[in-house]
Amino acid sequence: MAAQKGKDLLVKLDADGSGTFTTVAGLRTRALAFNARSVDVTNADSAGRWRELLEGAGVRSASISGRGIFRDQVSDASIRQVFFDGAIKNWQVVIPDFGTVEGPFQITALEFAGEHDGEVTFDMSLESAGALTFAAL
Template structure:
């Protein structure tokens, strides 16, 4: 993956429709996507040279997303607020330029609002994956 503009990483929320459509939730200035996998250690007394052994294909995978910025419009702000206060799982898309799109169910784990007297009001949020995620490589 060559160098890409950070502003092109997009976070979109699904409308829960059929077919589902996705809308960008805000002008996010910072965005982070973390993909994690826990390991299952199967090291035992007969492990060669005492080196750790891991079980392939085991463990729990998860994705965490965080972002901060401003909402694009009142509808986007209301959608996020409503999903948070209802503790709803919603489908989200994370578009990573030069990489692809990750899509699946996420729960809003954190929603913050902030503001300084001489600047615009801002928000930040954190999402946690809640099921299998689909990956579509860029250009597919």
Template sequence: MAAQKGKDLLLKIHNGTTYVTVAGLRSRRIAFNAELVDITHAESVDRWRELLAGAGVRRASLSGRGLFKDGASDALVRQQFFDGVIGNCQVAVPDFGTITGLFQIASLEFAGEHNGEVTFDIALESAGSLTFVAA
């Protein structure tokens, strides 16, 4: 995969009709994690750790930082957070593909400097299986 523009990594939240890009994000990140299940025992060869394949819980975390730019996406983010909604989200990774699934907004933070704009940080956690479609 060749170098890609960071601005092309998009976070979208479904509003009931269509996917809405979360506007104003200056940075975005998606991380995939899997818990390991250790099955090492007294007879493990040379005491090397053994793992149980496919047994751990998998999850994805989305995060972003930006500024308010678009009223519709700002309102959607705030409403989903305060309602505790588990909503359908989509992440487009350029030249990689699209990840779609259920996520819940785990945190929403606001910050502002005296001589600057109000910014926000958002973090979402997966709440079900994810699908991947290659680009």
């Protein structure tokens, strides 16, 4: 696979539950991280006192983060409303030449910043709130 443009990694929100995803406008950086907590089953009989983990156990989660500038009143208003409602909505992350990850997420942080000689920026963090699906492109 050849190198991909970072701008092609898209974060999309289904604000009204219709199944129609709208790209979050103005994002300059975005990231998707998968996590899996391990379950340690090490005991006195563990070979050489090496840690042992229980396969297939533990909690899986994903997080999305993004930073950008507000550019689109519709998606800006949707993000703010979803955050202040504490709502869990379906989100989609499109990873170019790889696939699409989709599922329920909650916005856990929404931050605004501005320099005296620059634009207002925002940062957002989302945490998975249920099972995610992956579809290869």
